[in-house]
Amino acid sequence: MVNNNRKKDGSKFDDNKFKYIIYYAIAVTIVVFLINDYLVNTETEQIKYTDFLNMITQNQIKEVHFSKDRIVIYPKENTSYNNKVLYTGRFEEDKELPDKLNKANIPYDQVIPKQDGPFKNFMLNWVLPFIIFMALGRFLFGRLDKKMGSGVMSFGKNTAKIYAENETGVTFKDVAGQEEAKESLVEIIDFLHNTQKYSEIGAKLPKGALLVGPPGTGKTLLAKAVAGEAKVPFFSLSGSSFVEMFVGMGAARVRDLFEQAQEKAPCIIFIDEIDAIGKSRDGNITGNDEREQTLNQLLSEMDGFDSSKGVVILAATNRPEVLDKALLRPGRFDRRVIVDRPDLKGREEILKVHAKGVKLAKDVDLLDISKSTPGAVGADLANIINEAALRAVKNNRKEVIQEDLQEAVEVIIAGKEKKDRILSPKEKRSVAFHEVGHALVAALLTHTDPVHKITIVPRTMGALGYTMQVPDEEKYLVTKEEMFDQICVMLGGRAAEEVEFNTMSTGASNDIEKATETARNMVTIYGMTEKFDMMGLESMSNRYLDGRPVKNCSAETEAQIDEETLKIIKEGHKKAIDVLSKNRDLLTKVAERLLEKETIMGDEFMSLVKGEEASITGDNVENNENNESDDNLNNDTKLLE
Incomplete structure (x- = not known):
């Protein structure tokens, strides 16, 4: 049955194909005919026999040719006919025409048609016009093909x-x-x-x-x-x-x-x-x-x-x-x-594959780079290797070093350093305390990832500074306590501004967005509140793309969801303020160091934190230092602006 249907469909399709070819040939013929007619009419013109005789009398003719059915007249230059070739009918009764031409000294001749062979006639009358039609058609439809995609005249042929x-x-x-x-x-x-x-x-x-x-x-x-x-x-x-x-x-x-x-x-x-x-x-x-x-x-x-x-x-x-x-x-x-996002070992193997054709220094540690890129896919990792190679060439090095790879990771995440953006001393101080607020809350809470880097150097993606956290190892489950501490870290920047300057700025917009999304997921997707227990209020659509949630609840329930989300945000905000208020001196000390150096790495930051034993409990520092934390639900590197 399938084969028979295919034949029927194929024959119908062949008929359509033949029909379009006929339309195509007719269209090309009409176009060629119109063009030829236009060219002939612009170069030749028919005149009356009496006008021809007047031109002989007025000496306006350069030469005359007699053919079988007409007289072809070539007028002299600067006449009213603008160098056109004229023709008129033969008047057999005018026997005195040769004498008139001789008297006016106008040369004339009889045109004898050439006798072409049958092969030449066939080539000129049939083959040559067909080639012209096809060439013109290919030109016209070829331009349309480029605009329409795979081709108007492909007629169902596959383009694989x-x-x-x-x-x-x-x-x-x-x-x-x-x-x-x-x-x-x-x-x-x-x-x-x-x-x-x-x-x-x-x-x-x-x-x-x-x-x-x-x-x-x-x-x-x-x-x-x-x-x-x-x-x-x-x-x-x-x-x-x-x-x-x-x-x-x-x-x-x-x-x-x-x-x-x-x-x-x-x-x-x-x-x-x-x-x-x-x-x-x-x-x-x-x-x-x-x-x-x-x-x-x-x-x-x-x-x-x-x-x-x-x-x-x-x-x-x-x-x-x-x-x-x-x-x-x-x-x-x-x-x-x-074909999901690769894990830690997978990212390291992918980096090795893409680094085969790149000259790497002997001390390059790809495992360290793979730890810095949780959530990255193969295309991201290939881009990181390429960015590192470009940076090495830019700095006139013959091989890629670890610094190139680390900078490439930050370029992919936050963009290039924006050196032309100059902050005022007041803004720079505000940014420094904001970023140190993120870092201190992360260092002093138990369920957080270690701080890898703090910087107040602006980036092209809009960040005036950022705090990077890198997990020690990957985890695929996140507890309620870990998610709440993540919210506290996100809100730590705004909390630091309030503790130090008793004011608020617009720098926390991205932090607020992320914290609200996390808190809402705790309520609607993960069932982490007493009020709704384990009720699924939202489901994730387009899991492999944006993961946008779809509501599964009424408008009344949605209002209660907003209340629960706000409750979690307020608790996280209050906890961040409490942590920073109790460690005000440490906040100021680290911020002053950051203003001085613009960038502080994780080891230096933790040495400053451990030095202030009177202000913090040693247990919190040790827990944070040895914490085996997650890389969030989407395995994204934590970058807090």
Whole structure:
């Protein structure tokens, strides 16, 4: 049934193709005819025979040619005809015309037509016009193709890039930090190598595998590595390339793609950003639109081909929740491979892969850099290595040192140093106390990450200064106490301004935003309040993108959520003020040191804190120094402005 339907669709498509070609040829012919007619009319002009005789009398003719049916007249320059070639009909009764021309000294001649052979006539009358039409058409439609994308005249041919056996140039050696994902795909590679082994026992290979994860984690790279390891042809294209100018072109491209793939089997088809065509059809009131036709054709093709031939479909998306359920059922995309953010060891391995072609100093510690980049994906880490190499070249060094890598991390997180922004002494002092407020609260509370760096050097991303915290090791669970202490640290900057200057500034806007988001998550998502207990009031959508929450409660409940969130914020703010008020002298001492040096590293900061034993309890310092803390729910480096 599938093959018969395909033939019917194909014949209908061929008819459309023939129709468009006819329209195209007619349009080109009309354009060429109009251009030719315009050129002929601008260069020649017909006159009356009496006007021709008057021109002979007035000596305005340079030369005359007699042809079979007309007289061609070449007027002299500076006449009223502006150097046009004139012609008039032959008047056989005028026997005295040669005498008139001789008397006026006008040369004349009889034009004898050349006798061309049949081959030359065929080339001139048929082949040459056809070539002109096609060249002009290609020019006109070629310009339109560039504007419209993959081509108006492609007529359903697939635009997949086809890499032959080893042309992807990528293997599993080039993919680091995704060991679980690689293990899930090894079975596909083994099947493509040893199809007979699986068919003998009756096992069938999953037709499709869906690679799911945040942007930049290496989904496309992983698909290329599968093709490189299997040494089979690799069809790669984006989901958006199926949607074309004409209705039905996307479905035709899907058919053409699978036909080519079955001819080259075993092979791998990779569809990037499949959500462009695979969105759920629930609630779609537009009916049979282009995207839905393309999706329906993709579903039928995945049902129609035999997986034992070795055609494997890989697809990538960072929005799996929007995909149509029919696309995810068994028999289509049977397997979901999670390509998530790498952990500490994975980040170190990724840094090693990207550092292969970069000259590193012997004392470079990539483990230290990986600790400084929790939450970073492969693309971020590659960018860090490249930024470090650029900085080394800028400073006329032959190799990358640890300082280059550390500065590259800060450039990616906060931007480059903004040296042209000069703060007044009053503003600079306010920024210094603000940042030391963050750092002191982090140092004096138990459930916080160690302070790595404090600086009041402005950055291009808008920060006038920042405090960087780096976790000792990664954790995947966060307690209520840890989240509350994080809120206290975020509000420590504003608290320091209030303690020292008894005023407020606009510098805490980003801190307030982060603290409010964390407090709201404690109430709505993590069930950390007595009032709502374990009731889920919000759910996370677009998990691999922005993670924006979706409300699951009434407007009345939402007002109570705001009250609970405000309660947590007030408690955190009060605790931060209490900690800093009890350690006012230490706050001033560290802030004065920061004003003097502009940047204080974590070791120096902790030595200053430990030196003030009379103002703080030793237990808090030791707990903070040896704290095995988390890297937040999203594994983001804590950067407090």
